[in-house]
Amino acid sequence: MTGPSVASSGRRFVGKVAIVTGAGSGMGRETALAFAREGAEVVAADIDLPGAEQTAAAAEGLPGTVHAVQTDVADAASVQAMVDHAVSAFGRLDVLHNNAYWAPIGLSVTDTDLYQWDRTLAVTLTGVFLGCRAAIPAMIASGGGGAIVNTASAAGVASSPRFAAYVAAKGGVIALTRSVALDYGAQGIRCNSVAPGLIDTPAIAPVRADPERLAWVTSKLVVGRIGQPVDVANVVLFLASDEANFMTGECVVVDGGRLLT
Numbered sequence: 638m639t640g641p642s643v644a645s646s647g648r649r650f651v652g653k654v655a656i657v658t659g660a661g662s663g664m665g666r667e668t669a670l671a672f673a674r675e676g677a678e679v680v681a682a683d684i685d686l687p688g689a690e691q692t693a694a695a696a697e698g699l700p701g702t703v704h705a706v707q708t709d710v711a712d713a714a715s716v717q718a719m720v721d722h723a724v725s726a727f728g729r730l731d732v733l734h735n736n737a738y739w740a741p742i743g744l745s746v747t748d749t750d751l752y753q754w755d756r757t758l759a760v761t762l763t764g765v766f767l768g769c770r771a772a773i774p775a776m777i778a779s780g781g782g783g784a785i786v787n788t789a790s791a792a793g794v795a796s797s798p799r800f801a802a803y804v805a806a807k808g809g810v811i812a813l814t815r816s817v818a819l820d821y822g823a824q825g826i827r828c829n830s831v832a833p834g835l836i837d838t839p840a841i842a843p844v845r846a847d848p849e850r851l852a853w854v855t856s857k858l859v860v861g862r863i864g865q866p867v868d869v870a871n872v873v874l875f876l877a878s879d880e881a882n883f884m885t886g887e888c889v890v891v892d893g894g895r896l897l898t
Contacts, residue, residue: 650731655680655877656680656720659736659737660688662683662685663840665683665692666692669696673701677732682706683737710735711767713767713771716768719771729775731784733772736788740800741803776825788831789807791892795896827881831876831888837866857895859898
């Protein structure tokens with residue numbers, strides 16, 4: 638199988654302003670750079686400010702500008718400050734990509750303590766709610782509506798073992814996406830979600846470190862390879878673009894065919 642290609646440089650987002658949360662590494666970084674490659678002005682938000690600053694530095698020379706902003710998506714004031722920065726720096730807001738998450742790995746319900754449960758929901762689900770709540774008024778005020786793309790997960794579509802809090806949070810993201818799409822479509826807001834499967838980011842380090850597990854997981858992928866961040870970035874940009882202007886409330890699975898097996 639051939640590998641992924643970088644999102645096109647068709648300048649689909651010239652004159653647009655986008656926020657990407659969790660932009661300090663992995664899929665978030667790749668997506669922020671992809672937006673900048675397409676001409677967008679981007680706020681790269683992450684609780685890890687040095688990571689976000691590295692993303693901004695990697696965007697030097699691209700058509701769009703990237704600003705690094707430290708944001709805790711579980712904190713309402715921090716999320717509002719993130720949106721305010723985008724509007725004050727660039728004059729408008731057109732796209733929000735709620736991508737940040739936190740979750741413990743390898744824990745069933747009875748193994749999950751209350752802190753782990755609460756923190757997973759606070760970052761992974763409430764963070765999406767707070768992002769939408771802050772961004773939608775700014776998008777409407779910008780005069781052209783906007784596009785929201787939430788990162789869900791294939792695990793939110795078909796449950797994964799020993800991943801209770803994450804599965805619950807990502808299932809909530811998919812449901813919340815539909816609710817936002819229904820409530821704000823008449824005001825020009827589209828809201829979709831993307832559901833990645835196994836993507837080669839720092840989060841899958843335990844899988845990479847176990848050759849037997851890696852081989853088993855890869856064998857379950859119809860396309861024959863683990864996903865790359867650009868595989869997800871390409872879909873996010875499509876959903877955020879005018880090319881998808883008749884799509885809302887949808888969840889697009891990007892998992893190399895894993896759910897088929």
